[in-house]
Amino acid sequence: MTRAHIPGILAMAIVVVASNILVQFLLGQWLTWGAFTYPIAFLVTDVMNRVYGPGPARKVVIAGFVVGVVCSFIGTQIMGEFGPLVTFRIALASGAAFLAAQLLDVAIFDSLRGGRWWRAPLASTLVGSSVDTAIFFTVAFSGALTFLEPSNDVSWAGEALPLLGVGPTVPLWVSLGFADWLVKLSLALLALVPFRVIVSWAQSRQIAA
Template identity: 30%
Template sequence: MTSQETAAQPEREIHYASRGSSYYDVILAVFCVVLVVSNIAATKATEFGSGDLSLGPVQIWPIISDGGAVLFPLAYILGDVMSEVYGFKAARRAILVGFGTAIMTFATFLIVMKLPGASFYENQEAFESVVWSGLQIVAASMIAYLTGQFLNSWVLVRMKARSAEPGLFRRLAGSTGVGEAADTLIFCAIAASAIGISTGGQFVNYFVVGFVFKCAVELIVMPVTMLVIRLLKDREPSYWA
């Protein structure tokens, strides 16, 4: 390619909006709620198949997952939106704020558990069982969450640095695959005993199914994610500035 041809090509610019925006505040608030609710839902025990899994995974025939999988993929979708529109620093801020809210939530449960119950309260033992099992689950979730979300955001912004505005679908799919793989593997490795996983087969089942399910959800809703990103880019005055 000659120097004249290179000069004729339009320069690819990388754009990000300022995080001092009401849109960013709303996304951040929803992101924190999704994280907190997902951690609580992860302690849900449900069984729709054979076996004796006492606490944690939701099992539907051969499929094993945790209750948090119902909502948690939304955290990665919101993470993608923040990383693409507002940049890595804004996504990092959301990740750390979400981490703080989740820790505060579980600390509150611990304090409430230690408070003396009313004389007619009959569920103290069940409450303690869920909270104490949640300790291991929250630890696993937080380590997996920090690793997965940071990888997801970092991969997306690095891919954007190479392609600029074009290639949005590739960025979203690529960052999702990396982030969800790390998140699911770390969570399963740390929380296995708390959610009833005791064999290698169950571990592999949990990881593969969890990873495929989360990625599938994000891929299915990706047209909506891309639409939201485009709308935000058009509505944020600072994005194209």
């Protein structure tokens, strides 16, 4: 770890903290504001991977994971209207999803490093985002995993409703996850622009140094 990696670590920490806060605020029926900040974590990881390599990128991921664990612990100590703001299942789902998805992102990006500039960040983010969504919503809300925290009633998430209000009938948590996934895919495409700009700027600084 060098001083050059500190901006990436700070950026990841800010994204994780902001997402943990903003996930408490609803945006419409299917999303929270955190859905729009969390995908930036993939941008941070990919920039670090392109500029410094997979090793430093993984260190940034671990730093983000540690910050996330701290945020989850703090959330378990804060009582809301229906109990702790963060339950054990939410904390477990969040940590497992982040770590698995981000490390997968690093591995996929590195394997595609030699291709067109956009292929590695796009493919790694799309796959990582999909894995992140699948792990988080399944672990946090699936009725099949109630044994993880029997005292936490998540039966509300299993209510059968049309997908996003218009599609086939599915559990509510599937609609929530699907909406979150669509946002991540959209932002993965948009993030190619800042990825290109930030990487070009960082590499030009490296050459100048």
